[in-house]
Amino acid sequence: MSKKNILNAPLPRHIGIIMDGNGRWAKKYLMKREVGHRSGAQALKRLVKAMTADGFECLTVYAFSTENWKRDEAEVRYLMSLIHEYIQQYIDEAKKDNNRIRVIGDTSALKEGLRDKIEHLEELTQNNDGMLLNIAINYGGRDEIVRAASHLAKNGIDITESGIESHLDTAHAPPLDLVIRTSGEMRLSNFLLWQAAYAELYCTDVLWPDFKISHLYDAVAQFQKRDRRFGGR
Ligand code: FPP
Numbered sequence: 001m002s003k004k005n006i007l008n009a010p011l012p013r014h015i016g017i018i019m020d021g022n023g024r025w026a027k028k029y030l031m032k033r034e035v036g037h038r039s040g041a042q043a044l045k046r047l048v049k050a051m052t053a054d055g056f057e058c059l060t061v062y063a064f065s066t067e068n069w070k071r072d073e074a075e076v077r078y079l080m081s082l083i084h085e086y087i088q089q090y091i092d093e094a095k096k097d098n099n100r101i102r103v104i105g106d107t108s109a110l111k112e113g114l115r116d117k118i119e120h121l122e123e124l125t126q127n128n129d130g131m132l133l134n135i136a137i138n139y140g141g142r143d144e145i146v147r148a149a150s151h152l153a154k155n156g157i158d159i160t161e162s163g164i165e166s167h168l169d170t171a172h173a174p175p176l177d178l179v180i181r182t183s184g185e186m187r188l189s190n191f192l193l194w195q196a197a198y199a200e201l202y203c204t205d206v207l208w209p210d211f212k213i214s215h216l217y218d219a220v221a222q223f224q225k226r227d228r229r230f231g232g233r
Contacts, residue, residue, distance in 0.1 A: 003054075013177055014060065015177065015179075018062045019063070025209045043212075046213075058131065061136065067140065084117065094128070098128045101121055102132070106138050106143060141190045144168055149164060175195070176196060180216070181202075200222075202223065
């Protein structure tokens with residue numbers, strides 16, 4: 001499928017990506033896991049630029065899950081400092097990139113310095129009209145649903161589907177259409193559980209640091225061929 005055909009047909013409004021395989025990519029090239037994560041962060045930056053240029057509406061990426069704290073302490077420290085470094089880069093380039101950037105997840109567990117940067121980035125980009133980029137940090141789909149339901153319960157509001165939905169971290173985003181997972185794994189791993197109820201799934205063997213816009217076009221081409229019935233006939 002050529003790029004032109006894809007861009008002329010309806011695009012998924014909201015794409016979620018589970019960026020998996022940084023560690024295996026590093027191993028393949030006999031490098032440290034840290035190098036894999038850094039290459040993964042660069043791959044994300046390139047993809048965001050290309051998707052924005054193509055007019056995609058919204059991308060949500062899984063940068064750090066509520067379960068990732070269980071990793072080796074040094075790896076957690078490295079991932080957090082890498083995320084901090086890239087949040088700063090997104091701040092520096094906010095005007096030029098024109099993307100609206102939001103962080104989803106429970107940010108209360110993050111270091112104060114990182115939380116301040118995130119707040120600054122969100123404020124700085126809130127009126128941008130390029131692609132909406134949601135970065136999931138300390139994010140878990142189950143945790144998100146519990147937080148939304150607790151909010152309703154605490155405020156004496158009936159727990160309904162629309163009530164929960166309007167208190168999810170993605171309440172500001174269009175409905176999720178497509179979830180992509182790299183590196184050959186085929187599971188959601190607690191990513192956008194509620195939102196993925198009727199999203200299309202696409203898995204590829206490509207390791208995240210090697211993922212390019214051409215791979216995204218492959219996923220979108222598949223999406224455009226699917227018959228979505230949302231439970232109806
Ligand atoms: C999974 O690969 C990847 C992660 C847990 C981290 C994802 C983070 C990035 C792509 C970079 C940082 C993001 C931003 C926003 C700057 P893995 O380590 O589980 O790989 P493996 O399964 O091959 O070991």
